[in-house]
Amino acid sequence: MEKILLNDQIIDKENAKIDIEDRGYQFGDGVYEVIRIYGGKLFTVNEHLDRFFSSAEKIKIVIPFEKSGLLDLLEQLMKGNGVNNGSVYMQITRGVAMRNHIFPGTDVKPVLTAYTKVVERPxxxxxxxxxxxxxxxxxxxxxxxxxxxxxxxxxxxxxxxxxxxxxxxxxxxxxxxxxxxxxxxxxxxxxxxxxxxxxxxxxxxxxxxxxxxxxxxxxxxxxxxxxxxxxxxxxxxxxxxxxxxxxxxxxxxxxxxxxxxxxxxxxxxxxxxxxxxxxxx
Incomplete structure (x- = not known):
């Protein structure tokens, strides 16, 4: 069964649910990264994580993870899905709130998702x-x-x-x-x-x-x-x-x-x- 990352949990893909009022769905209010996997290793992962955090900061999303903790989750996801050559896609949105152009309050938590796929070199x-x-x-x-x-x-x-x-x-x-x-x-x-x-x-x-x-x-x-x-x-x-x-x-x-x-x-x-x-x- 394929696994995905939802916030801080690695779960079966079929159990993953995103709320219709997620601001990523309604506004595109979030940022993302794609990290290449070669030989079962995440290539230039630290640089990708730095840019992920930088992009989030520029649109005033606070990522609720340390970089080391997020890296650990991504490696668990990659290994759990047995991807040797492929990629990890991850994104974070501002979270789930009633549709409003104004940012929601601090009680609304960002939503992090990630998944892997097999990708061969072109x-x-x-x-x-x-x-x-x-x-x-x-x-x-x-x-x-x-x-x-x-x-x-x-x-x-x-x-x-x-x-x-x-x-x-x-x-x-x-x-x-x-x-x-x-x-x-x-x-x-x-x-x-x-x-x-x-x-x-x-x-x-x-x-x-x-x-x-x-x-x-x-x-x-x-x-x-x-x-x-x-x-x-x-x-x-x-x-x-x-x-x-x-x-x-x-x-x-x-x-x-x-x-x-x-x-x-x-x-x-x-x-x-x-x-x-x-x-x-």
Missing amino acids: ESALQDGVGAIVADDIRWLRCDIKSLNLLPNLLAKQHATEQGCYESILHRDGTVTEGSASNAYIVKNGTVKTHPATNLILNGITRQVIASLCKDNNIPFLEEAFSVDELFAADEVFVSSTTSEVMPVIRIDGEVVGNGQPGMLTRKLQALLCEKIGVFN
Whole structure:
């Protein structure tokens, strides 16, 4: 029987119930995280927990756990479900209260849920590269918060899918921000460039790992905004996320990127990330 985490209890999924007046359901009033599992271990879990707590603090939700206690529960959940390669999804909402735009009182307690699923690495896409489209970034101005409110992201991702592509690369007035579910990068003359970690993007955990790998391996890395024109003129393009890893983009809006193959620097970053994860292509 599959297990889920509900507040501080690990229970059978069939016994899990969420109240219809949960503010996550009615307002999207909460935050979430997705943590990758490789070889039965939670990858970069401390960084994910730090961001989870930070996102909650930014919307004034007090998580009723210490990070160490929450980590223990997530590991119990992962082991209880026997997931070796997959992910943990967790979210916290402001809790259950009569529908009102005003925050409820302190007597209303946040609701924490988490579950696991089996997810294999997208090896074929990582090897061959993917297509993307360019789309307007119509999201709110606090993209640094990993909010439950993802409707603009869903619309952008769906549009990409309908065009036979993997991802939408978003821009605000011609300045590239990130993907609908990823961070976006260009490579030009041997330098990796990505949008700075401002309120306009989510500072992805894989993004942080890539920045560290570049520093440790003397790969020029710039947190600097770039334009849609620069995107189309790039030598290489890739996106990254917890589940996409370092994903090569080989065509955008039907136009070929570089020579139409994953670039050498993208390949190097893939290999470095695999080494850090402990898997090998």
